[in-house]
Amino acid sequence: MLISLDRKRLQELFAALEDAGYSIPENYRCGWVNEVAGMPLVKFRLYLEQGHGVDVDVFLAECDFLREAVARRRSANVESRAIWLVSPEDLVLLKLVAARPRDLADVGDILFTQGKLDHEYLLSWAERLGVVDKLKNALDESQR
Numbered sequence: 001m002l003i004s005l006d007r008k009r010l011q012e013l014f015a016a017l018e019d020a021g022y023s024i025p026e027n028y029r030c031g032w033v034n035e036v037a038g039m040p041l042v043k044f045r046l047y048l049e050q051g052h053g054v055d056v057d058v059f060l061a062e063c064d065f066l067r068e069a070v071a072r073r074r075s076a077n078v079e080s081r082a083i084w085l086v087s088p089e090d091l092v093l094l095k096l097v098a099a100r101p102r103d104l105a106d107v108g109d110i111l112f113t114q115g116k117l118d119h120e121y122l123l124s125w126a127e128r129l130g131v132v133d134k135l136k137n138a139l140d141e142s143q144r
Contacts, residue, residue: 001056001057001058001059002058002059002061002066002069002070002086002094003058003059003060003061004060004061004067004070005060005061007033007040007060007062010028010031010033010042011029014028014029014044017044021046021047022044022045022046022056023044023045023046023047024044025043025044025045028042028043028044033060036059036097036098037097037129037130038063039059039060039062039063039065039066039097040059040060040062040063041057041058041059041060042057042058042060043055043056043057043058044056044058059094064128065093065125065128065129068090068125069086069087069090069093069094072086072087072089072090073085073086073087074086074087088110088114088117089117089118089121089122089125091110092107092110092111092117092122092135092138093122093125093126093129093131093135095107095110096126096129096131096134096135096138097129097131099131099134104134104138107138108138108141108142111138111139111141111142112142119139122135123135
């Protein structure tokens, strides 16, 4: 997830999430904010049936790239509810930055299902984020 929220309001967010059934790790509750490639991130968890849980990563739109991603978001209807989604280009870039094996597989899926993306935008931000080689590899793989 990606949100535009002043850090001073994180405790309000955490309280609302706990009311909705999420758990907040203590280190975040105490004010710590993680970073991935210089992008601020907090995490929380929703426990499901039989002890299984879903971890949720929430990037805070405090850097240029994340502010741009918020500005480029798109509205979609999901189960009769309007929600905002990051553009496919920004999702590709976020996943290339994270670069876990499942993220890299997701990039391939996004490139396959979305078809034509804004390559100029992708390359511009990939350079600034330090993921040009990963992007080029993913684009090459999607052409095969």
